[in-house]
Amino acid sequence: MGIIIKQSIRGTIYSYLGVLLGVVNVLVLMPNILLTEEIGLINLLVAISNIFAEFSTLGFNQVTTRLFSYFRNKQNKNNGYLFIIFSVVTVGFLLSVLVFFLIKPYVVKNSLEGSVLFERNVLFLLPLIFGTLYYTVFDNLLKVLYSSTIGTLYKEVIFRVLTFVNLIFVYFGIYSFNLFFLIYVITLMLPAIMLFVEIMRRRELSFRRVRGFISSELKNQIIKVASFGMLSSVGSIVVLNIDKYLVASYLDLRATGIYSIAFFIGSLILKPSTALSKISSVILADSWKNNDLRTIFDVYRQGCLHLYLVGIYILLGIWINIDNIFSILPEQYSNGEYVVLIIGLAYLLEMISGPGGMIIITSKHFPLLTYMRVSSGLVLVLAGYFLIPPYGINGAALSVLISHFVLSAAKITFIYMKFKEHPFDKNFLIISIIAIVSYVSVMFLPVVINTYIDILVRSSIFSGVFLFLLLKLKVSKSVRDIFDNIIRQVIKIKN
DSSP, X not given: OHHHHHHHHHHHHXXXXXXXXXXXXIIIIHHHHSOHHHXXXXXXXXXXXXXXHHHHTTTHHHHHHHHHHXXXXXXXXXXXXXXXXXXXXXXXXXXXHHHHHHHHHHIIXXXXXXXXHHHHHGGGHHHHHHHHHHHHHXXXXXXXXXXXXXXHIIIIIIHHHHHHHHHHHHHTTSSOHHHHXXXXXHHHHHHHHHHHHHHHHTTOOOOOOOTTOSOHHHHHHHHHHHHHHHHHHHHHHHHHHHXXXXXXXXXXXXXXXXXXXXXXXHGGGGHHHHHHHHHHHHHHHHHHHTTOHHHHHHHHHHHHHHHHHHHHHHHHHHHTTXXXXXXXXXXXXXXXXXHHHHHHHHHHXXXXXXXXXXXXXXXXXXXXXXXXXXXXXXXXXXXXXXHHHHHHHHHHHHXXXXXXXXXXXHHHHHHHHHHOOOOOOHHHHHHHHHHHXXXXXXXXXXXXXXXXXXXXXXXXXXXXXXXXXXXXXXXXHHHHHHHHHHHHHHHHHHO
């Protein structure tokens, strides 16, 4: 668990540094600089590009995660794996371009009732798909090379710093939204370019084809993993992105803008899960190869516990300040309040299942995760069909919650039925009690006139009670060790 904890902490630091920048960009600058329709357009095009980019990988991100250990050989340039994946994803990108031009007239004409803003900017999907595709491929390659955090730094921090500067220029009237969006697309492509340079710097880049290395058995495995991986990944990315498309289709770009801002706030709790999954997938794949079940289920239990701990802390930390948060935003965003809560609960369910999905996808049972993800995607679309028209953006959030419940329950149930392992113990109950007590401790505080001081006071009391009870009740040895290490460092600095 050492390498997992170390890189997860580093990845989480990068993620939350990015979150701070994201909060400034998304909650402070964007709503006060851009129109809701413009914010909706950005989020809609990014969501669509994510779906196309995942399709373009043709399942080879899953091949990298699951089978790269069979290619791993630094002296022999990993037996030509980079040549294989570059060839495949380039073909995938060209297929996506073809599909894009085939469906473009339908999407523009029917999905958004001929939105002029959408029609004028729809071609930006192509560079967005390109940048997103190669970022995910390079980030995944670095992940299996045990460098899971560099991609997070580039995407979560550097990209958002550049977006901040871009927004400031619009604020001071240096240029309009049209140039802003062009620069936004270019900066979104930069992390992929920077990761490519990083791979070159590490001397891992090789397009040499190694003939005869892939046996017929390994070839069959690659085809099987890629086939199910494509369905699984597309199903997963649909669950994460299709809701914005549904809101735009059933409602409009303005509603999409409001929903996207609220969705961003609720999704903040997911950041630790992203950092953990990147490095744990590599450990799990190697552990399955060595049949090391002890390591696999230690990762499972510890991952689920700590993600639940962090997730419920962040969710309640957001909710105790929800009125303050929405007082910072323009008035038109006020009906997104319950979207925050519902999306937060949806992602908390995902965090409770922890690395369960990674355990399945790195095992011989990986096809089952494909069925689970595709099913949850269908559940989301079906729920959205019934819930969005009568309940608007709250209906979209409920659709996400339902789909995440189905997926998380399926993962936990399968692992228990197959391996007789589950992550739940008394510590889950103790954490829940700690969370409730911490929440109640600030429920009846009087409102401070200054919004930012009120946030600071509530958050400080809530965090203090939460941390005190967490350490007092000895719920997590890892948290205790981290806290003790911080204390030692402080004492060392003072001396």
